[in-house]
């Protein structure tokens with residue numbers, strides 16, 4: 001999962017603090033992008049090396065398999081899990097990646113999640129997205145600012161701003177989540193964790209079913225965004241929901 005130097009000009013970049021964050025929330029959206037031929041990728045800030053279950057290497061293998069199932073490339077920056085900060089060194093590393101990948105739309109972690117890494121990753125990526133567009137900011141690459149950012153919800157989110165019909169990719173989306181066996185599969189030999197409890201997976205399914213009921217489809221994924229909603233974001237969602 002070393003960054004592919006040829007990868008640039010993305011329509012969509014989904015960012016997670018840890019491998020599996022993106023698959024918990026927006027795997028269906030990424031699979032749709034892959035199916036529609038829209039350039040998209042996943043960027044994990046860390047390799048999840050502080051995880052209670054699974055080693056960084058186990059999670060790397062699982063993350064690669066999940067991305068293969070979704071049909072998108074995956075990059076990892078190897079920031080230290082739990083210990084990366086909002087300092088400039090991390091921000092410029094992320095800015096250089098934005099300038100190289102040139103994503104038009106970003107999907108970020110939730111700013112209100114219970115995990116501090118998710119909240120910090122949200123703010124770090126938002127700041128990096130802004131500063132990456134400043135011509136004179138000392139950072140590798142030509143200036144680039146994404147046209148819009150959206151973000152995922154926490155475990156008990158408020159009303160979404162946007163709902164995306166992911167019924168066409170639902171099976172693959174859940175297969176990608178289940179590829180993270182070390183994290184989500186019940187295993188009595190491993191320490192008990194919140195995300196390995198069956199209730200966590202039921203929450204993922206239940207929210208997608210609820211949002212689907214609001215969207216009048218089988219399954220939907222939710223996004224939040226700044227108001228007024230960016231036309232670039234609306235255009236992307238329309239393309240995602242239009243069969244090729």
Ligand SMILES: [Zn+2]
Nearest residue numbers: 017018021115
């Ligand atoms: Zn996480």
